[in-house]
Amino acid sequence: MAKVDFSGIVKDVCVQWLPEVKEGDYVLAHVGMALNIVDEKDAMETLELLKELGEIDAEMGEEGW
Amino acid sequence: MLKWEKKAGDTEGKIMKYVDEYRDIELVKNLSGKIHEVCSGDWTIMEICGGQTHSIMKYSLEEFLPGNIHLVHGPGCPVCVTPLEIIDKAIRIAQRKDVIFCSFGDMLRVPGSEKDLLGVKAEGGDIRILYSPLDALKIARENPEKQVVFFAIGFETTAPANAMAVKEANRKGISNFSILSSHVLVPPAMEAILSNPLNKIQGFLAAGHVCTVMGYEEYLPIASKYNVPIVVTGFEPVDILQGIYQVILQLEKGSAEVENAYGRVVTRDGNQQAKKLLKEVFKHTDMKWRGIGSIQDSGFRLAPGYEAYNAEEIFDVGHIVQQESDKCIAGEVLQGLKKPGDCPAFAKECKPEHPLGAPMVSSEGACAAYYRFKKTEIA
Numbered sequence: 001m002a003k004v005d006f007s008g009i010v011k012d013v014c015v016q017w018l019p020e021v022k023e024g025d026y027v028l029a030h031v032g033m034a035l036n037i038v039d040e041k042d043a044m045e046t047l048e049l050l051k052e053l054g055e056i057d058a059e060m061g062e063e064g065w
Numbered sequence: 066m067l068k069w070e071k072k073a074g075d076t077e078g079k080i081m082k083y084v085d086e087y088r089d090i091e092l093v094k095n096l097s098g099k100i101h102e103v104c105s106g107d108w109t110i111m112e113i114c115g116g117q118t119h120s121i122m123k124y125s126l127e128e129f130l131p132g133n134i135h136l137v138h139g140p141g142c143p144v145c146v147t148p149l150e151i152i153d154k155a156i157r158i159a160q161r162k163d164v165i166f167c168s169f170g171d172m173l174r175v176p177g178s179e180k181d182l183l184g185v186k187a188e189g190g191d192i193r194i195l196y197s198p199l200d201a202l203k204i205a206r207e208n209p210e211k212q213v214v215f216f217a218i219g220f221e222t223t224a225p226a227n228a229m230a231v232k233e234a235n236r237k238g239i240s241n242f243s244i245l246s247s248h249v250l251v252p253p254a255m256e257a258i259l260s261n262p263l264n265k266i267q268g269f270l271a272a273g274h275v276c277t278v279m280g281y282e283e284y285l286p287i288a289s290k291y292n293v294p295i296v297v298t299g300f301e302p303v304d305i306l307q308g309i310y311q312v313i314l315q316l317e318k319g320s321a322e323v324e325n326a327y328g329r330v331v332t333r334d335g336n337q338q339a340k341k342l343l344k345e346v347f348k349h350t351d352m353k354w355r356g357i358g359s360i361q362d363s364g365f366r367l368a369p370g371y372e373a374y375n376a377e378e379i380f381d382v383g384h385i386v387q388q389e390s391d392k393c394i395a396g397e398v399l400q401g402l403k404k405p406g407d408c409p410a411f412a413k414e415c416k417p418e419h420p421l422g423a424p425m426v427s428s429e430g431a432c433a434a435y436y437r438f439k440k441t442e443i444a
Contacts, residue, residue, distance in 0.1 A: 053096070
């Protein structure tokens with residue numbers, strides 16, 4: 001069992017299916033079970049890519065595309 | 066258009082990491098612009114999961130899409146598709162004096178053929194609302210003179226926790242615990258929708274958290290057999306628009322692949338240990354879906370080694386069979402053939418306070434989501 005902080009509410013969650021989990025990880029938990037560790041690298045890369053989508057458009061706009 | 070910008074701070078100032086970033090209005094606008102740019106055809110897309118429907122309504126995401134993209138709301142709300150006869154079985158069991166009946170909160174207001182579980186509770190039934198099926202084991206240990214029954218409903222996301230409760234009861238020798246099982250599975254429902262001659266769905270947003278458990282390999286044959294793009298999608302506004310963007314890109318170029326737009330919690334194989342436990346505790350079975358009917362191999366029942374935990378057997382309710390009411394068009398709504406507003410009872414006889422059908426009960430139900438966020442538009 002592990003303590004998981006859901007934005008201020010702390011609950012006991014079973015982490016048996018995530019043997020590699022460590023303190024400080026973000027997890028996806030559902031009805032008392034942790035189902036996966038949030039892949040922080042993937043999360044950040046996706047956000048960067050999506051931000052770039054807008055930046056490319058902005059640059060193109062300036063060049064009169 | 067931006068009326069939900071303020072709603073993004075639902076956690077009242079507390080930042081929820083990897084959630085709040087995916088509610089960023091700038092990213093939503095970027096994706097919206099891209100979708101407008103690439104979309105030339107008329108496309109109909111189904112989001113499978115009720116959690117996605119809820120987000121689409123809550124954040125008015127249809128306003129960010131071109132008018133020629135039609136979103137259809139799928140059957141992925143476990144509360145909504147639990148068959149009427151299972152509710153009646155639950156009521157029969159919960160009325161017993163020797164039973165403590167445990168359930169997720171949403172199930173208490175789902176109408177059975179005569180009453181709901183909340184009515185049983187009002188009459189003195191010992192019904193407890195739990196966050197996790199594992200909590201029911203604790204109640205069973207503290208109340209050895211009672212039979213503790215957990216109402217084990219759900220899709221592949223919830224089934225592993227229910228399986229865990231059964232496995233733990235078995236391991237710890239807790240003999241006064243059982244489950245009333247009503248588990249449903251996404252891929253057979255997708256096939257049922259796609260093989261309906263009236264089907265108009267051209268692409269799917271697959272349910273992200275179902276895929277966190279199961280992975281997405283089982284969708285590959287569906288995508289190629291029915292020639293539909295399937296994109297694994299999350300639940301925040303940015304996630305949903307990203308999923309739609311990827312489906313539209315595929316539809317425009319005529320491809321039908323399975324893609325993962327929710328990589329931060331979904332891998333191709335899913336959670337191996339949860340899948341292993343599902344295989345051990347459950348086996349596939351034909352399931353009735355409320356409003357839809359029976360779909361072959363679309364659910365789980367307890368496997369032979371765990372049949373002692375089957376509440377239907379213990380309390381002899383297996384024989385209860387019920388026909389659905391014909392007043393409610395929930396079945397057509399759940400298959401995406403009709404929208405909630407097409408129902409003559411919507412927001413009139415049927416409201417969240419007194420629902421005729423299950424999609425009006427759960428906050429993930431399409432009718433309840435429309436009622437809460439779109440009522441004025443329809444009325």
